[in-house]
Amino acid sequence: MAGNLPQQECKPVSTGVDKDNLVIPLIDFGPFLNGTPADKHSVGIAVTEAFKTSGFLYLKNHGIPPSVVSRVFASSARFFARPQAEKDSLGWTTPQSNRGYVARGREKLTRPDDKSNVQALRSANPDLKETMEIGRDGVEGLPNRWPDHIDDEGKDFKQVMQSFFQTCKELHTQVMRAVSIGMNLPESFFDEFVDAGDNNLRLLHYPPIPRSVFSSNPDQVRAGEHSDYGSLTLLFQDARGGLQVRSPKGTFIDATPIPDTIVVNAGDLLARWSNDTIKSTKHRVVEPPKPANSEAEDSSDMYPARYSIAYFCNPNNDKFIEALPGTYGEDLHIPKKYSGITSGDYLVQRLTATY
Ligand SMILES: O=C(O)CCC(=O)C(=O)O
Numbered sequence: 001m002a003g004n005l006p007q008q009e010c011k012p013v014s015t016g017v018d019k020d021n022l023v024i025p026l027i028d029f030g031p032f033l034n035g036t037p038a039d040k041h042s043v044g045i046a047v048t049e050a051f052k053t054s055g056f057l058y059l060k061n062h063g064i065p066p067s068v069v070s071r072v073f074a075s076s077a078r079f080f081a082r083p084q085a086e087k088d089s090l091g092w093t094t095p096q097s098n099r100g101y102v103a104r105g106r107e108k109l110t111r112p113d114d115k116s117n118v119q120a121l122r123s124a125n126p127d128l129k130e131t132m133e134i135g136r137d138g139v140e141g142l143p144n145r146w147p148d149h150i151d152d153e154g155k156d157f158k159q160v161m162q163s164f165f166q167t168c169k170e171l172h173t174q175v176m177r178a179v180s181i182g183m184n185l186p187e188s189f190f191d192e193f194v195d196a197g198d199n200n201l202r203l204l205h206y207p208p209i210p211r212s213v214f215s216s217n218p219d220q221v222r223a224g225e226h227s228d229y230g231s232l233t234l235l236f237q238d239a240r241g242g243l244q245v246r247s248p249k250g251t252f253i254d255a256t257p258i259p260d261t262i263v264v265n266a267g268d269l270l271a272r273w274s275n276d277t278i279k280s281t282k283h284r285v286v287e288p289p290k291p292a293n294s295e296a297e298d299s300s301d302m303y304p305a306r307y308s309i310a311y312f313c314n315p316n317n318d319k320f321i322e323a324l325p326g327t328y329g330e331d332l333h334i335p336k337k338y339s340g341i342t343s344g345d346y347l348v349q350r351l352t353a354t355y
Pocket residue numbers: 202204223228235237243283284285308309310
């Protein structure tokens with residue numbers, strides 16, 4: 001034993017958020033990517049525990065360099081600054097494709113039980129955002145809506161986003177390996193379920209908005225309360241703030257941006273796959289929080305723009321998703337809560353209810 005150091009060797013977890021029984025840990029993923037089997041094990045347990053309790057975690061040392069993330073944010077901002085007609089020419093078409101530009105107010109996030117109400121909700125409090133949806137490239141019949149025919153900037157956008165898509169796909173695989181370990185499954189258990197990369201890269205832009213829009217309507221939000229649909233979401237947020245996560249008490253708690261981290265949350269399909277041992281937690285985006293101690297701050301009538309990037313990870317479209325081993329059984333006195341479903345069918349069902 002070398003002095004007192006060993007106790008500090010692998011301490012992968014600290015606290016990101018802790019309020020109203022909502023604990024979102026900040027997990028150091030470095031020891032998972034580069035550490036010993038024991039390090040991997042403790043990170044795997046921490047990641048899985050977070051998904052089983054809050055459904056959310058912050059990940060640091062995740063292996064994606066800040067310069068790469070900045071480049072994607074910059075490219076996204078330049079895309080949204082294009083003339084509206086150009087963006088509209090790249091419009092989203094169908095849930096099956098789920099690719100292309102989505103103008104403000106088109107997607108209204110709702111709980112599944114609200115389905116019949118989508119139209120009414122959409123016109124009452126439309127989401128204050130526009131998005132660009134990018135799917136796995138090269139799928140026959142489902143082309144991405146790249147702006148590469150418009151100009152050089154469009155070509156650059158395509159290249160930046162294609163590369164980032166692959167980078168995030170690899171991180172999805174790694175986080176699922178951590179979940180495997182935490183669920184007492186072989187580390188590579190999920191590999192064959194996620195190797196296709198049937199994921200969705202969503203660029204989000206919440207335009208600048210007068211403060212009065214929020215003060216005159218207490219129900220107005222930037223993005224409505226929802227849970228995500230797939231396995232995991234990797235969420236990159238700028239420094240603006242506004243993301244909130246629902247606590248067990250039913251309150252919404254700020255998931256304050258932490259530089260160079262990724263917010264990772266479990267989606268509905270992973271919750272279902274885990275027989276509800278993992279939680280897919282509701283979240284939303286509201287006006288930025290008031291700064292703690294700034295008086296001069298409030299002089300502007302406008303909230304500045306907010307940008308975020310959500311990488312929605314999914315099992316391969318053709319995979320049949322049913323309760324994971326160890327989450328049900330007579331010995332546990334836990335039945336399978338859901339029938340099996342093909343990943344692609346599940347996601348198209350969910351998207352159909354939203355647009
Ligand atoms: O913009 C954000 O921070 C969150 C976006 C989000 O939750 C989503 O698009 O599903």
